[in-house]
Amino acid sequence: MTLFEEHPLRHALNEEVHARPSVPLTGPTRISYLAFVHANGSSDREHHHLEQLAQQLGIDLPETGKGHILIDAGDFRLKWERHTEFSSYTFFRDVPDNEPEDTTALLAVPAAWRKAIPGQLLVASHVAVLDARAYPPQQRLEGYRDPSQMWVISRFADNAGWIFTDFRIHDGFSRFTVIDERLDRRQAGRNVQRLLEIETYRLMALLAFPVAKAVGPVLTEAENELADLMDTMGRAQTPDDERDILARLTRLSAQVEQSVARTTYRFGAAAAYYRLVQQRTHELRETRYAGFPSIGDFIERRLAPAVNTCAAIAHRQEELSARVARNSQLLRTRVDIELQQQNQSLLGQMNQRAKLQLRLQETVEGLSVVAITYYASQLVNYLSKGAKPFIKPLTPEIITAVSIPVIAGLVALGLHRMRKHLAAAEAHE
Template structure:
């Protein structure tokens, strides 16, 4: 059949659906799991190290540009997965074995290769899964396997298996899990092991935020005290003090935003990881073993308070940001009102000056009319005297007296016309 061309990401998305399928397990099996810090830039180096390991066991292969890879190298099977912040290396080996945590898989991995893996170790786990013997371990046997640590355990799959863990780092740097198969098939056993490993991995990633949250808590408390002092000062601040208070609020807001940049992403990530932990525990479908705390109880009692602390820090930071914003708005409003009051005073003063200037201008215009009239009448007087000198029948004094009101009126009209023209030009420019 011929169908329309594939979407450019169809194959990639389809592969992602099958990228992290659990490894089918037939008990007895041993598992060693490493979780290392990683980022996008480490991808090529991680694939290079995988190629080197395969070559050491006689497999010359190409590692695809994908975020997952699995291979059977003979003595063991390897599954590699790359995530946003971590990469995981899981090694599987078929049994039988007598002591699950003595002759571990990791001892058969080239030690130099392990030491050169990029990233830092976040979690390291040994897990053993095998068929349930005729009788269960008694407390003394479990204490020996887990070196006396307090145990977490439950029936899983509603009784299809049993899982024990201690979530402690032992002398070899690894924590320990034991899974006993009662009626699990290979796929179910693989899913159980994957969920248990993911519970520890996601739990560790969620708790990475806790030290950061504790570190910023004193900063937030100090910021809250500073904000209380500034808020108290606002109510009694004078106009001259308001700009300084606004500057302090701006500095405090910058401090809180720097804290937010440190903690907000990590707390959100911790919430997401812890949600995954809870989801994986639900998928275990655990039932209580008398006298043993379940995985749900362990996570809620041990990790729950730490996650709550991280969430409290985030809420406190957001609350402080909102309170600083409200205080800044209040202070800016006061500053704006003060500026408007000052502007009104300036405008009132300018209006008074304009009124004085107008009166002065009117006075000057009156004097100007008088002065111009005086000079013009003087010229008319000279003309009248000159006409009388050539024997014209004119009376200079009478002519001067008659010219004064006429000239004054004409000059006043002329000055008014000039002022009107100037006002019109000013209005056009405005």
């Protein structure tokens, strides 16, 4: 391999396939999951915070540069992952069969440390993984038939396990109960991870829903203003009216583009998170239990309308931006045509002025010929008077009279040749 020049990202890209592996579960387990949205530089403080935990536990902190680590503290295990918008902390604690079902993995985690986790908490879940022999699922079903409460119950992994949840928050945590009938360690770990990812991505997708509800009235107001501007544009009579409408359209365009820039990422992220939720739900390979909705049913019925609303608002926003741009271009075209007409009128006036100026110039040139001829003839007269003894029998008056037409012809010919030379130089340019 030393004969080849490797791409600098070859190993990093290959390791990405193995990133964030699931944690195998060994028997009855309690899992506590926390997801914190990055805020105010909280992601930069996570490494130091994990170092503090490692120091308290007396262990070495693994390298956090890859964005995920697994810490084995003995009493519990911690899986930390950093994502684009959030970081997750998953705590695992193996328990004996007789451990009460409502115990959590956080009991073994230093309380002061977990309270100081940087970021804004978005997801908090407890998962109890139980053995079907100690907790038969059929016996539990009778307690979940209260019609006043919506329970989500399904079998997953090709009927190898059960999931019980209501997707509600109790004492700050949503709760899931997973009953293992014939799951192997890695299979149980993968499906619990999928379950927690569904909960996380579901809420991350819903972050766009309040944004969509806030943007909706703004879009309605902008659409009404655009319709009013189009009506006004149809009634515009003067260039000043059109310029005023164009200024209002420009302001409206800036407002719409500001809204697009502020919300595009959030709406795009919501669509991406929703696709991940659908993918993880499909990977659970659920079997619906009669009388209860499955996770896929619950997610599709509750989450899909919100995501569709966000997609509709995003499409409506883009469409409004395009409409404003088209109408602005139309009005600019009208203003440009009006300006061209004004320019043509100005050019016509300038052409008339140039013609008048040319006629005046021709008149001035005629007067110039007369003036030059007059002064030149006077010079001839003075010269002939001085040479009077040498020009006999001619007199100064006769010579002057004869020179006048000659001088006038030469001056007129010179001016004509000069105008012709200037015209040729201008045409050459």
